Amino acid sequence: MTELSSLPPAQAVVIGAGIVGNSLVSHLAELGWTDLVLLDKGPLPNPGGSTGHASNFIFPVDHSKEMTQLTLESMRQYRNAGVFTESGGIEVARTEGRMQELHRRMASAKAWGIDGVRLLTPAEVKELVPYIDESVIVGGFYSPTVGIVDSLRFGTIMRERAQAKGALSVFASTEVVGIDVEQGRVSRVRTTRGELETAVVVVCCGVWSPLVARMAGASIPLTPAVHQMIDVGPVPHFKDTTGVIEFPIVRDMDTNMYERQDGSGLEIGSYAHRPILHDPEDLPSVEAAALSPTEFPFTQEDFTQQLEDALELIPDVLGNEAVGIKYAINGILSLTPDGLPLLGETPEVKGLWSAAAVWVKEGPGVGKSIAEWIVRGESEIDLQSSDIARFYDCQKSREHVRARSAEGFNKTYGIVHPAEQWDSNRNVRLSPFHAREVDLGAVFFETAGWERPHWYESNADLLDEYGDRIARREAEWESRWWSPLINAEHLAMRDRAAMFDLTAFCIFDVTGPGALDAVQRVAMRRLDVAPGKIVYTPVLSPSGTFKSDLTVMRLGDERFRVVTGGAHGMADLKWFRDHLPADGSAQIADLTSAFTTLGLWGPRARDILSSLTSDDVSNESFPFATCRTIELDSLRVLASRISYVGELGWELYVPIEQGAKLWDLVWEAGRPHGVVPAGIGVYGTTGRLEKCYRAFGFELDADYDVIEAGMAWGTVKAPDFVGKDAHVRHRESDPVAVLCTLTVDDHSSKDGTKRYMLGREPVLSKSGEPLVDARDRRSFVTSAGAGPSIGKHILLAYLPPERAVVGEELLVEFMGEHYPVTVATDDSTSVFDPENARVRS
Amino acid sequence: MRILVAVKRVPITGGRIVLTDDGQAIQTRHLGFTISPHEECGVEEAVRIVEAQGGEVVVLTLGPAEAEEQLRECMAIGADRGIHLVSDEEWDAQATAAALVEAIRAEAPFDLIVFGNESADAGNYQVGIRVAYALGLPIVTGLKGLVVSDGRARAEQETASGRDVYEVGLPAIVTVKEGLNLPRYPSVPAKLRANRKPVAAQAVGRPPSRLQKLRLVVPAGRGKQAEILGRGPEAAPAVVEIMRRLGVA
Ligand SMILES: Cc1cc2nc3c(=O)[nH]c(=O)nc-3n(C[C@H](O)[C@H](O)[C@H](O)COP(=O)(O)OP(=O)(O)OC[C@H]3O[C@@H](n4cnc5c(N)ncnc54)[C@H](O)[C@@H]3O)c2cc1C
């Protein structure tokens, strides 16, 4: 075999020939890259990774749009390669609560454009899967396009495609033992068969990825974990079947198990056992592994309850003494702290990419998306939730990864509420206000490791004060992770004033002689403004869709302070870093942990602030969208007059150690004015939705452009910026969808219970048909929440232009029922205070 | 019929064997455990005899607490109960035989006592014979065929030229080899039943060993090797030839 060292420098080295690495090399070649090298430490075609023992089935419907898009793209590729066998699949429910969840699956399918799914009665399930005992279930969710794939064969086909183009060299039994980094960039890969120069390395090493990334000084935060699977047979029901699979795959959701035909046998897998985590260091070598490095000995005691559960559902097969357990493994796969893949260039090392924690069902879609991202700077499918740059350092620790992975494991088939909070490893990042908030009975939700009050129990009195103006939620689902106190705090803010803990903001300064050019290049809106101005701006991808939205304060000629949401902050930081001028004329400093932010908003905000300062905070002297340093009592505070809740007020920034003092000052000064502490429930939902403010990751993503989002205010600035050409093109054509605000006309369900949408529900025509725009995108609720001041439940949704008409009557599907809604605004005009008088008062 | 089968917990090896740093044991961190294929056949044979003729199959092991797993595997195949002599120490063949003899005496009488021909790890080829000697029972070793009826056993050994056939009156001891039968896969109900079957566990102390282990050495092997027999249809004759050699075609 040729030595690696004899090759010319590679355009990219892909490490790992599992489903991901194989897919990736083919797509890189497709996009015109050559001199690609694929390495694996194991033999081909099955080098011993997780791909080799996957059950290989694919269910397309997921609540996450991103995951669904990746899966649908993967299914398309598997079908085209002729390695997909459609079997259909049924998620069965044993409980009423699960049946509700299956209604939500129906809604997600409709929202993401997956047709043909339907709910089944137990008898209908029995008809499709004659060997199950329908008496233990209450229904099922049928996806006819579910199927299995031959992932090893697909991998071979993908490699061969790239090889046929003359673009790829493949080296099996070649282990990467080092990755050299020069000036923060990948330069060379060292292997057991020599070295190779390259500027791009993609780690597709599945459960080994953390080890390989570490060779370059980067982190891929995942943990190897066990997923148990057994194979039983021969199954008499399969005697006359000729294919590998002719019966639908069954997911027994409530027991966290699945049963799928495999020729004459039945594979039974489980996510029900205790989380069994391993360390990547602990995986055996190919030589020392008894079976494969990712097949650990079966631990029978973890599967006992599962046998009982499976026997209960399919007694006809499993109760048969002639059907034996032929094979049983503890298979190893990757778990991550938030359950999502780890994709993209690592923030630590330029040119070092991660494509890890990916399942067979997403492998080819991820391969294509990563190839596009590498070659073109962005992928067609928005990978924002999977972006490896999303983590803060504290979220990469071994203990954090293990704690969250362990907690998430048993939720693999779980009924997970959209606002569900993690239990493990909390109280990691505490704001300087934390002790005060605890005293005030704050109920904390976590974002990016920060504990943020979502509402305060100490505001209970407000419930009496506002009485009927606060809609109570009758159904358990919408009351989960929610409190009427959110609406009460909202009303108190609109009437008086409220204090918000915004410490979770991600803050970074761009400085230096090249700072203006640097921020101008990234921001869509003009930043050549006078110092003291604040600009809220979209940040665009090359194709003119949303990469982020954030605010920038110009603090000086050569200093810009970027403030962005905590959840996406680290990815924004990387995006800005990646676009710094090459000549070193601008620098970035991450100040997230240097400053705390206290929000003060409401009609009384100025009264409160002026009682603490002799500086002029009048509207004339301190207008909207400006910032300056003022003195509050003994503190020097950067006050920034903007608002995400549509009120007069300020974000107040001080060094983090002075935060407690700032809180006390504002609190004491605010009491005579009736200030209340208010949580993120107001800041992120009710306050913002009444103002129809868009949120990144909800309304704003790579699927929609600025014009569709109704944010193309003013003219296009002269200097070049990322996405400009595309943005100009978008302005020249009519939008294919329009972001609208809708209000719910009637909340009553068939049984009379009032129901409140939470987001992601499909929007339908009055006759119940999905709305589809000319780019084949379905209309769905991007955000939903109460509007206590307008007394209505508010929904945001992109609608096809012909439906985006004020007064248009539509339906929204929620929990299997349809609710009437009406379009309230068809642009960014808000449903509360449409003239924006309050923020400018 | 009362039949006792002696089984031993051994690691499942497949890849390169890795020793512990002190060379005293093999590294089992990544290894599963099982009983040898010989013993599996022994259990299967005993269960078949009792299924046909009635009676009881008892499985006996000397080993660490975890060896209960192996007793349960045997009970999932159909054994009725287990006897577990619990010890964490390593026993040589002589001491093992002595401990087994004592346990067998306490449970006697048995019509048939079954051993594997040799254990999968130590391969001492002697525990069964020592037990037979101590109990004063006849023994036939290395069996690939066994028929039990009317108080007698017909026992067949495979030889290079054919089979040697013995007849022995019961009670007797046999040591058996893989190929005696094709053991069944346990069914799900059998697995679940096995969890409820009784295991009598009792700690045993190891007598001073007369054998001293210096250290283990892994013989230089060829490691895992894959031979490509050909591609596409041309590979078929080579595959058939291998199947012939393995006796499956
Ligand atoms: C029992 C079981 C059943 C499953 N069933 C399904 C299913 O039905 N559907 C589904 O979608 N998913 C399923 N999965 C998950 C799926 O198997 C994995 O998520 C997927 O195969 C991961 O693919 P990969 O390419 O990322 O990693 P892998 O297939 O593990 O490939 C990584 C490769 O990197 C190589 N490598 C690592 N380190 C180095 C190095 N230093 N140098 C060179 N090479 C290196 C390894 O040898 C390996 O070949 C299942 C998993 C298990 C355990």
Ligand SMILES: Cc1cc2nc3c(=O)[nH]c(=O)nc-3n(C[C@H](O)[C@H](O)[C@H](O)COP(=O)(O)OP(=O)(O)OC[C@H]3O[C@@H](n4cnc5c(N)ncnc54)[C@H](O)[C@@H]3O)c2cc1C
């Ligand atoms: C080179 C060689 C040639 C031989 N040739 C002949 C021959 O021609 N004719 C002949 O009759 N004999 C022959 N023997 C002896 C005979 O094959 C074996 O001695 C006999 O089968 C017993 O094996 P063993 O129990 O000593 O092996 P071991 O490896 O010690 O164990 C064998 C069995 O003992 C039981 N056992 C062991 N440890 C435990 C434990 N901890 N708990 C419960 N059960 C246990 C198991 O059933 C196991 O399968 C030969 C031996 C050797 C080494």
